[in-house]
Amino acid sequence: MIISRFKSLVAPFRAITAVTAAMVLSVPFAAPSAAQERRWIQVEALPGLARANERAADFATEFGNVWGFGLPSGWYGVVLGPYDGAEVGSVLSALKSGARIPADSYITDGAEFRAQFWPPEGSVPETVLQPEVAVGALPDPVAEPVPEPEVIAGQVAEPAVIEETPAEARASEAALDLDQRKELQVALQWFGFYNGGIDGAFGPGTRNSMAAWQAASGHEASGILTTAQRAALVGAHQGEVAAFGFALVEEQESGIDATLPLALVEFDRYEPPFVHFREKNGSGLSIVLISQPGDASSLGGLYEVISSLTAMPAGGARERSDTEIRLTGQTGDQDGRAWARLSGGLIKGWMAFGKPQNAGRDARVFEVIDASFRAVGDTALDPGLVPLDEAARRGLVAGLEVRQPIRNRSGFYVSKAGAVLTTVDAVKTCARITLDHAVEAKLMVEDAASGLAVLQPVTALAPPAVAEFSSGTRPGAGVVIAGYPYEGRLPAPVLTHGAFEEAGGLDGAAGMLRLTVATRPGDAGGAVIDGSGAVLGMLLPELRNSTRDLPADVAFAADAAQIAAVLGQASITPLERASTVALPPETLTREARGMTVLVSCWDQP
Template identity: 30%
Template structure:
């Protein structure tokens, strides 16, 4: 099959010595190619199906395949009809042809017919003949070893890759036939009911490679040359298609709504930008938590996998530009993935140009999206209270022991230290050393019914950079169902406020906001419960923590109280892989 180059919206500015386009001419530009022979071959194939196809020079060694010249309405109709019938790529577009110069095909009717017929008769165009594997060896072991010695390292890598795709080889693709490769060859020979020697004969090698090629053929691998990103790469266009630019990514997503996807990375930048992309990619929903990553000064590589998908990403910083790619593939489609990824790696090529930061609709991107993709979302988000300068934080315990991972303030990993005997309070400790802006102070004075209090919490799940504050009043020193360990408040709160602090007018802790419903019943909108400070203190003392106490009887201003409430409030996220 001839190699196709798909160009997205190519505008190459040249001054042609001879322009064949008139001011009223319109063209359907199909594809672009980097050399004359490929362009002529492609034009021949398209010309066998479509009238008025030409291959034209556009300068700088590039050639386009286009239909025309046409009236504008005819060009629009042809573009729609040919795209819909999948005769031309979806990336074809209407051009005025102002940079079209010399026509290189068709040179004459005779040449055109000859080229088309030659392609139809070419076995490589229609598909190679199927090899039949005989149980009788075509070579002796010595002969097979001799022909194997003539293989290049790349040819050996292709054999290892084919064995891996077939499910027999599980080690690295290094072109070295060690013990694991020999074991894989033996297992493959045994499965094919041929003599097991651990060395493939010439016919067996050809048969194995043809098996692999038949698998890869279903992917519709084609070369994509994108002038917006400045990248050329082979992609499985039978599976994915271009959908949008969302810097620094060009998106190629599944044509049928499956999990298959590929992305081209393109951004100008330095080492810091490379590191930021590396970190950002790992926050995406398509990047499972179970990952292996490597970040160096000029490149990174990530492999991440769960039960559903496996994602691979790599990028390199060169001459002030960061370029690379990402492949997302279902875990149960590994036989095609391995061959495709190798194909993408070997075909990747960078050239002049980088994705502009203002392309696409990035300015209007949803806050839940990054690079046009969903970010990882926690199982739940709630608030907590910093109670030590070493990063200890106390919160509502409900559901916390089911978290596979806990983070504080989005960036810091935390561990669950303990849950109190009543199952209402949880003590967390940040694994890294952090210094909170302030810590809670426990009261030396007793609160009273009717006292005005101020609550704080990440009301909107951390979408805002700081906690919100809520005014309220102490109604009674027990819950609505009579539990004495709670304070009932008149205060309107949201689910992610749970775990946040309640401060009295002196700035000391009056309670910790408790979950509103544990038994299926919900409290009225303006009713909240808080766990009493003495219950919190008893739990923390039992864990060996030294607490801070507020001895001042001086009332704080509204501004000072709000600032302190926000300072002692932390954002807690519960994650499941």
């Protein structure tokens, strides 16, 4: 693994200037003093003292820690602080996400602050420490042949500073070297205003992005940045990079490059297909890179695994296709998101888990990872890189706790819109119901008398096969039960062979079929299918009767007429099987498995 503190400015999201790199790299070698640990958030810089005082007063109506200082350029800076160096990044993100400060606000150590002009002398709150900043003389104004103005005690003389005209801004811009011009493009790209190449050439794309940044920052959208605007933009970028510790991680084992916040996370371990980065300094954030060979089926399996993680709250947005998955979720104490893409036989992606109280900070982290993530070469994480026990290999989630349903039962599709028939017992007391772990479903009909329930998927789906019913099979005919006897431990339905014995229960009860077949609890809700592929009924849960001890292979099913009555309550007309010709075994297996669904009941929404 290679971690780059600063790279060539040619690649997006990889630019950290030498100054920023020095700040980041110096931390491990010397503990900073109390003054060095304090940071400020500069929210505005203005050319005139009167206007600066007005803006400081405006901010002071909302914040209790507003300060104003002269700047070396002759302008006046309005800042918030001081903040602890470890916390200032989170504060900046939270204020920006709430639109409480300008988008170009940035972190500074205050080393260039000059004379204080706000708060007015004598009104500093006792709870706010007087900042330890360099206080020096402001630049002398240009001498003019006018009477010397009266100097009011406590007031800083306002220098004659004139904002650059477009021509002057263009002239100062022309003096920039290539790296400085690239640095501006990187900063514009960092904040989402520019998506072109980092080449230092200021063409129409760069000019438009500059104008967009100016408009968002409350400046005239001229497309030509003044000296002060360039300093604010680059300073904001450098401050954010330093606060989060953003650095390019070239993860060679997994074939992934991504910009990660190394002030918040640190490398933990490899556990294929995952690369774990644990939280650092109590940040509450962890990141997992994903790298494995696979196909669409593997991607679908990964989706199911991620959906079942306890760290991935249920009920959030879910997107799934044959080539890409994306999941998000948030509860009162958990915030999770994941993304992965299949390309060229490789699955690459990332997951991140944080806390809702850090949502503003983490949103910026997620944006940077998403924009910088790149699959490199034809390498995937080698499953043999580290030894894994069988449980880890089976779950592919070593170190991540998997959420388990309280029960899994079988069901089958009964409409082309994806409605599913199952048992009432399967969905009893469920906070959430899923189909094949991937699709949320809601209860449409619950018929206690028959023990049947009808489910409707929350999102539209196209079933591979839909049940077609018949009631014309003769006693003694062979049947199969299509279900999940092992309750989801196997990736596909199992066909259990048996025989149809007679219509009706042992006591002659109507609406039932008696079967001879060895079943397990997970089979309940599965379709009873004859050799032609027609569905005769639905397997019911095992009868519990303390006064009778029935043979182990005696089972009962709801018949087609009973099912039709319950489907009618859901306004579903069951399909009828027209042909009675026996199907080839492979065709029967394909159709039976295509209509069968794993129904899972969860105790958390």
